[in-house]
Amino acid sequence: MNFTKTVSRAGAVAFVTALSFAMAPAALGADKSGADKPGLTVSNFKLANGLELVVIPDHRAPVVTHMIWYKVGAADETAGKSGLAHFLEHLMFKGTAKHPIGEFSGVVARMGGQENAFTSSDYTGYYQRVPSEQLKVAMAFEADRMTGLVLTDAVVLPERDVILEERNQRMENNPRARLGEQIDAALFLNSPYGRPVIGWRHEMEGLTKDDAIGFYRRFYGPNDAVVVVAGDVEPKEALAYAEETYGKVRPRADIAPRNRPQEPPPAAVRSLTLADPRVEQPMMQRSYLVPSFRLAKPGESEALEVLAHILGTGSNSRLYRALVVDKHIAVSAGAFYDSSAYDMSKFGIAGAPAKDVSLPEFERAADAVIASLIDKGVTDDELDRAKSRLIADAIYAQDNQATMARWYGQALMTGATVDDVQKWPERIRAVTAAQVQNAARLWLDRKRSVTGYLIKDETPAMDKAEQAAPAAAKAEKRS
């Protein structure tokens, strides 16, 4: 339950797992969060057609954040159609039988609203931030495009160019993002999480209008969606609006349950090296296959959250102190854990070596830090500090309605309940030092991991000219 996929301080490494419709990706907050304060009542309803509604009141400003989340993402794409979930997200702005292209956006702009959308492996979401009295209007448009989308090649083909440019911007122009893509592909042997959400270029180029409409008809319906409203609205009012808008949409009878191919037990230590001519700062990133909140035993996911904090969040973390402050062998070092995945998820470490320090040296030093934590455990002081910090974040989150909406939505999309979200601070408080040590011992096993090196490609320019694009640059197995 953690949006923050960023490790280290200066030279932070961002792990992007969700893509947005427009350029400013994280308009919403990036805080870890929870609901720790007594008195914050979150309401949860289910309409007759299966649509779930969550209402989080915040009456400080006369605005609401209205989000609709569909339980479908890149992991649900048919093989050979990577990028389709995200492509459809873009195409959802192309108009319906009732409201032609541009009308919804025009109305939102006219009310001084903001809107955007995002796609991850597990979900696709759309949101508007609007004056509170306009909530029902936003719901009506959103309910209309739940089943009313109309597409023509005239709008689909230029948009396919847009997502290809988005891939260029996010991936091809960014060596670190390319490394993450290669690591995911190597980590997930069987799970569709190995595919990039944006898609592989050669498959994106072939996506069609019919692919998008087919995907839309398979997955978009009220019984596959959760609406989250945070802000200046009474739960009863929000429910009435939802009944009058979303409530009129017929459920889809044929939405299949999410049964994706699962990972086999990992057996091999994997490493890879990505060489790119633009790399000026080599780096290492390693991801371990670990359980998400949904798949973890009770307390295990929370122990992994605390472990990620102690091992690699901020300047007091084990990795930062050892590698950056004490030994001067790194310029950055950190760790992350993503609890919010429907299937098996990732725990990662990453960092950049200091000048004249090789990546294997960096890796050995990081491994020594992990080994010592597995061997000797964590101190009570570290545990207390980490827990206070994580629990405080739950209160800070309440200052931001958009953060709250995003947190609840993400949790509900990945197998958690409203109650799980509300009790998150309690569960963090209950984590023991022994649980943290056990989590490290059990899950930070090299056989569960892929280690990626990002290095400068020193191949002479003559050879490179024969490669079509950096996309074709090599990602070779190291051992």
Add this chain to the structure above:
Amino acid sequence: MMRLLTLAAGAAALALVHVLPAQAMTIEPIVSPSGIKAWLVREQAVPLVALNYAFQGGSTQDPAGKSGAANLVADTLDEGAGELDGKAFHEKMERHAIELSFGVGRDTFHGSLRVLNEHRDEAFDLLRLALSQPRFDADAVERVRAQEMSGLQRDTTNPNSIAGREWWRTAFPDHPYGLESKGSVETVPAITAADLRDYARRVFGRDGLTVSIVGDVDAKTAGELIDRAFGALPEKNDLKPVADVKPAGLGRRIVTEVNVPQAVVTFGSLGIARDDPDFIAGYIDNHILGGGTFSSRLYREVREKRGLAYGVSENLVWFKHAALYLGGTATRADRTAEALSIIEAETRRMAEDGPTADELAAAKDYLKGAYALSLDTSSKIAQQLTQIQLDKLGIDYIQRRGAMIDGVTLADAKRVAKRLYGNGMLVTVAGRPKGLASSTQ
């Protein structure tokens, strides 16, 4: 409701009630016991305090040849102060979940603090230590410098950084605005600990300080907290003068070859000063041409109709000594020339014809309504109050803003569009754009 919207969408008939954010919040001007002025918004819903502040004198106060000094100060302030070394300082922050941030713009050194009520004394104490007794220990400075250098080194092959740097350098060749706040691989190694101390001494003065505080505190407590943080600072700063300046190189295009599949384009020109009577009209024109919604002209022409880019936008940017509009996009190499010619044509069309009446009405509605969204968290409110104070807009600006926007006529918008978009642009491109070369000077 729906039927009304269906019929009225896009037409000026769409009547929407705009609830002003001001109705939900009162700004109190306060003065601390030691005489520091600040704006306070009391907010009891969440048990926290959010502080935002700025000192006059940002990266323009970097010593000659040492651009990046202010930025290095900002990155090192939490690495130890007073009796606390970096480790002890960070442990205190973490134990009490105190968030401190420091940043540098061209004109200001600014910061924020966020803390839960129960730990606010500790937080304001840490801020005092950081600002008035920073240690700048050698090992901390070297560590932070290495991190910055690592980032700057990466920037040398990043097309966004290359296009941006080239733009600023060309627009302001003999002025500190031409240098990037974060410095460069040439200048950051030259900065000494003495430079950092000297910067802190010259810039952190109470006379150049602007403060905003939002949270569960009354005026008296807020004043005490402000003194706790800033009361120990010298009364006066010691800034070197900075000249007013206009961007050079308008009409020029500079292409820097970088081996990337997508070319990055930065474009910009003269803007409108924040205190210019035409500012609001210019702000509206800018929103129509390249502002942040899915309805701007550039978005429609470059992205939606032709699929040339994922993002394209353009904004007014104002400083103390210069005003600009600045925009950018990133587009495939074989169609960069096309994208750029569309941007130039749309800019020219805006200068010649201005917006339509419908566009003007829609932009006004958006700009009035969207303001509430920038005031829906304590931190955002604190930041906005600091900006309003820096821009000298007055404590009633939030109430007046709607009427100021409504007061812009179509004739104003057209006149100002000509003034704003009729000066030619400086364009920098990083990548390998097909058929697009640097212009001769």
